[in-house]
Amino acid sequence: MSDIATTHATKGTIGENASRPDGGPKVRGEFAFSGDLWADGMLWGRTLRSPHPAARIIAIDIAAALRIPGVHAVVTAADLPASVNYGLEWRDQPVFATDVVRYVGEPVAAVAADHPEAARQACEAIDVQYEPQVPLLDPAEAAAAPPIHPDGNVFRQLTIRTGDPSARGPIVVEGAYEVGMQDQAFMGPEAGLAIPADDGGIDLIVSTQWLHNDRLQVAECLGLAPEKVRLSLGGVGGAFGAREDVSLQIHACLLAQRTARPIKIVYSREESFLGHVHRHPARIWMRHSAEADGRLVSFEARILLDGGAYRSSSYHVVANATCFSAGPYKVENALAEGIGVRTNNPPCGAMRGFGAVQVCFAHEAQMDKLAEACGVDPVEIRLRNALATGDRLLTGQVIEGTLPVARVIREAAALPLPPSPEIADPMTRPGGAGRTADAAHVRRGIGFAVGFKNLMYAEGYMDGSAARCRLSDGLATVTCAAAEVGQGFVTLAQQIARTVLGVEDVLLAPADTSIGSAGSSSASRQTWMSGGAVEKACQAVRAALLQHVADRHGIDPAQLTITDGRVTSTDARDSIDLAVADAAPGVVFEEEVEYHHRITHPLDDDGQGDAHVSLVCAAHRAVVDVDPDLGLIRVVQVATAQDVGRALNPLQVLGQIEGGIAQGLGLATMEELTLRNGRILNPSFTDYLIPTALDMPEVLATLVEEPEPGAPFGAKGVGEPPTISSTPAIVAALRAATGKALNRVPVRPQDIALGDGE
Amino acid sequence: MPERVATLSPIRLSVNGREYQLELDHRTTLLDALRENLDLTGSKKGCDHGQCGACTVMLDGRRANACLIFAVAAQTHDITTIEGVGAAGNLHPLQQAFIDHDGLQCGYCTPGQICSAVAMLAEVEAGWPSAVTPDVAAGPVDLDESETRERMSGNLCRCGAYVNIVAAIQDVVG
Numbered sequence: 059m060s061d062i063a064t065t066h067a068t069k070g071t072i073g074e075n076a077s078r079p080d081g082g083p084k085v086r087g088e089f090a091f092s093g094d095l096w097a098d099g100m101l102w103g104r105t106l107r108s109p110h111p112a113a114r115i116i117a118i119d120i121a122a123a124l125r126i127p128g129v130h131a132v133v134t135a136a137d138l139p140a141s142v143n144y145g146l147e148w149r150d151q152p153v154f155a156t157d158v159v160r161y162v163g164e165p166v167a168a169v170a171a172d173h174p175e176a177a178r179q180a181c182e183a184i185d186v187q188y189e190p191q192v193p194l195l196d197p198a199e200a201a202a203a204p205p206i207h208p209d210g211n212v213f214r215q216l217t218i219r220t221g222d223p224s225a226r227g228p229i230v231v232e233g234a235y236e237v238g239m240q241d242q243a244f245m246g247p248e249a250g251l252a253i254p255a256d257d258g259g260i261d262l263i264v265s266t267q268w269l270h271n272d273r274l275q276v277a278e279c280l281g282l283a284p285e286k287v288r289l290s291l292g293g294v295g296g297a298f299g300a301r302e303d304v305s306l307q308i309h310a311c312l313l314a315q316r317t318a319r320p321i322k323i324v325y326s327r328e329e330s331f332l333g334h335v336h337r338h339p340a341r342i343w344m345r346h347s348a349e350a351d352g353r354l355v356s357f358e359a360r361i362l363l364d365g366g367a368y369r370s371s372s373y374h375v376v377a378n379a380t381c382f383s384a385g386p387y388k389v390e391n392a393l394a395e396g397i398g399v400r401t402n403n404p405p406c407g408a409m410r411g412f413g414a415v416q417v418c419f420a421h422e423a424q425m426d427k428l429a430e431a432c433g434v435d436p437v438e439i440r441l442r443n444a445l446a447t448g449d450r451l452l453t454g455q456v457i458e459g460t461l462p463v464a465r466v467i468r469e470a471a472a473l474p475l476p477p478s479p480e481i482a483d484p485m486t487r488p489g490g491a492g493r494t495a496d497a498a499h500v501r502r503g504i505g506f507a508v509g510f511k512n513l514m515y516a517e518g519y520m521d522g523s524a525a526r527c528r529l530s531d532g533l534a535t536v537t538c539a540a541a542e543v544g545q546g547f548v549t550l551a552q553q554i555a556r557t558v559l560g561v562e563d564v565l566l567a568p569a570d571t572s573i574g575s576a577g578s579s580s581a582s583r584q585t586w587m588s589g590g591a592v593e594k595a596c597q598a599v600r601a602a603l604l605q606h607v608a609d610r611h612g613i614d615p616a617q618l619t620i621t622d623g624r625v626t627s628t629d630a631r632d633s634i635d636l637a638v639a640d641a642a643p644g645v646v647f648e649e650e651v652e653y654h655h656r657i658t659h660p661l662d663d664d665g666q667g668d669a670h671v672s673l674v675c676a677a678h679r680a681v682v683d684v685d686p687d688l689g690l691i692r693v694v695q696v697a698t699a700q701d702v703g704r705a706l707n708p709l710q711v712l713g714q715i716e717g718g719i720a721q722g723l724g725l726a727t728m729e730e731l732t733l734r735n736g737r738i739l740n741p742s743f744t745d746y747l748i749p750t751a752l753d754m755p756e757v758l759a760t761l762v763e764e765p766e767p768g769a770p771f772g773a774k775g776v777g778e779p780p781t782i783s784s785t786p787a788i789v790a791a792l793r794a795a796t797g798k799a800l801n802r803v804p805v806r807p808q809d810i811a812l813g814d815g816e
Numbered sequence: 817m818p819e820r821v822a823t824l825s826p827i828r829l830s831v832n833g834r835e836y837q838l839e840l841d842h843r844t845t846l847l848d849a850l851r852e853n854l855d856l857t858g859s860k861k862g863c864d865h866g867q868c869g870a871c872t873v874m875l876d877g878r879r880a881n882a883c884l885i886f887a888v889a890a891q892t893h894d895i896t897t898i899e900g901v902g903a904a905g906n907l908h909p910l911q912q913a914f915i916d917h918d919g920l921q922c923g924y925c926t927p928g929q930i931c932s933a934v935a936m937l938a939e940v941e942a943g944w945p946s947a948v949t950p951d952v953a954a955g956p957v958d959l960d961e962s963e964t965r966e967r968m969s970g971n972l973c974r975c976g977a978y979v980n981i982v983a984a985i986q987d988v989v990g
Binding site: 078081085086088089244294295298326545709712713714718720742744748751752757 | 851855856858859861863864865867868870897898903904907911912914915916920921922923924925926927930947950962964965969970971973974976977978979980981
């Protein structure tokens, strides 16, 4: 965490490849991530977690743990002074389990000790008597099963009905698909430092996606007024959705309150896998019918999402999965039913793509089946059905903003293909050098996919972001609580301030709760929401500065403008030409604003409503080489065109696209948390594989810039689209190379080399 | 804790050209010694099991996972961490290239990537082949893109900045 980051670039406005202000500290190893924090007299916290997916707690005996030298406190649910539950959207998750545990990894107690090893020993010494129960592990049985939680087993059931769902075209394709449980697997494990304050409050420095939501949950559980809980952003080592839910925040603050000592908690890699939500595993059935030329007539879908033991963001993941289940295609008649259920599996919640990822894998497989059934090229069939501005979504909402679906399809399809495998380097064959069973058997496949989703929160959520701008003698300071998680918001905030104010030097104050909420760094929303707040704050300061100059010169401020860092008049008779830095010596301008997007509305009983602020799309074309004998694969190239509205920093946009493709490739070919009896079998980077530099394909990208009306600078969020359709494009390429159905991701070597791939 | 006192040893570490005299539990990893005892937190603990590469440092110029080495076993080596690679105003060319090519997003893996790359370039300079070197007897290694990817494959980056990391390294190779 750099306290204040400075940039002295003369350039660096919107549209340029400005450098990250935190890049210098990060390449020097000086940037303080939350796990790097330290305080005088601090103790180490550690969490005891349930080994059972379902059990009654008969008794908890902490006496032996307290006797271990160096142990300062052991806390359980009995020590919570106020609310005993927390949760991102709904408080259904116990801070510590009381009478029952509902998943393997559920917190049962926490310990503070003077050394991490003492804390570990103390956790082992806590005697919890469990009476194991039969766990509810199959999501298909959950809705009808006896409730495993007072709130029941169904997080949400959403039906979208439009037109005449019984309408049928002559061509019908049907399929069942599955998506495994993916993990965000960020590199910097959960970490935080809670420091008890003299006023009875707590200061918490933590890596999170949403400081203010964390604060509210901590305050509720500690029985403190929210203003007594002050959060600052610790350096965040990646997030991807997994830091939206509270992990160690309440535990650390409770231990700090109890011991009156600073408490540091850092999760191990294994605990990180247990301690955050995952991407919902999905079982999806779809049936499409079309005219002979491939134009869609009807669409039906049933989507089952396993939300695990607690609600997290399941309610809204169900909405996204259902609302976007048909993909970016026109269809008049539809019945889409989504359900998210509670089980004794690990809790699932937000991950990049948020519901759209799962259904895109299914609808894109269906579009390929339809193309084959109609004898139409896969690219062409998508073009024939592409949504555009003015069309209606499944929810009846008319698309008012930009949504260049046909254009991203054409642009992605037009990118050059890689050289044929015959002339390729033998060292780059599937599986790496020399591992191919028989080079003559290697087959190449090409696949295409398109995806879309919404930007920002939906269904009437009153979303906003606050920002403050201060200008003094040409130095701008921007304050905003938006969590920088690697996406580059800090770069954009500087670029926006430079653009509006015409100054070179922009300081970024630390992100903390001393200002209003910026909302979450999720849903591809910060460029729009907090970018909008920063722009609005800077514009207010700009207006105040121009008013000041106008007053001093006795002219109309409407005549003044800021161009190339100078205040000038549009009226040639005025001789005003002042550097912004010299325009108001000694005067401090400061404005704080809130920014809101347009109002959206809930969905009705038929899933109809104007629920989404804005939409974004992307297309991917993947080229793979497959060794069918060993099931080894190599993704050779991914070409993409993405709807970005306007690229505020093209280099950073490309980074998001490449990174999103890496995660989409992971889901397509290697990433899955495997469960046995509700227990994660592979909570390590040896067993949960994520792509390396060797797995990363060549990426060709075209940025499609059609500015979005109403969006600050016309820019759309860019983080999620690359993860949505890259997975189905890669799997389509694998199908093309192997002829196998491959209805489940991740596709494993045995799915290709053995069996029928169903 | 009494049982910990019984396992303490005097340990001498040479890090970034400075000598440190410490008294540590024998079981302390080099990574923990750097982070907890020397306040050199640039080396990151991404997994503590040698799987992610975020803790990569150099021992006598050769890259190593600091989480897999006990501090006692590192006493005979000159240790270089990211803090010794370059400083503000005097960045190593690789550090500058990572900035120029945006070879990072969250930055957590970056110190390990850079330490790994610095040592990797020395390996190439010394003519060490890799698993993808076409002819191990052919003399100097041509550090092309596939060689770079192979040699950097021990450093995970979840933000997926690999394209730009490879570009940054290729830029320094020239």
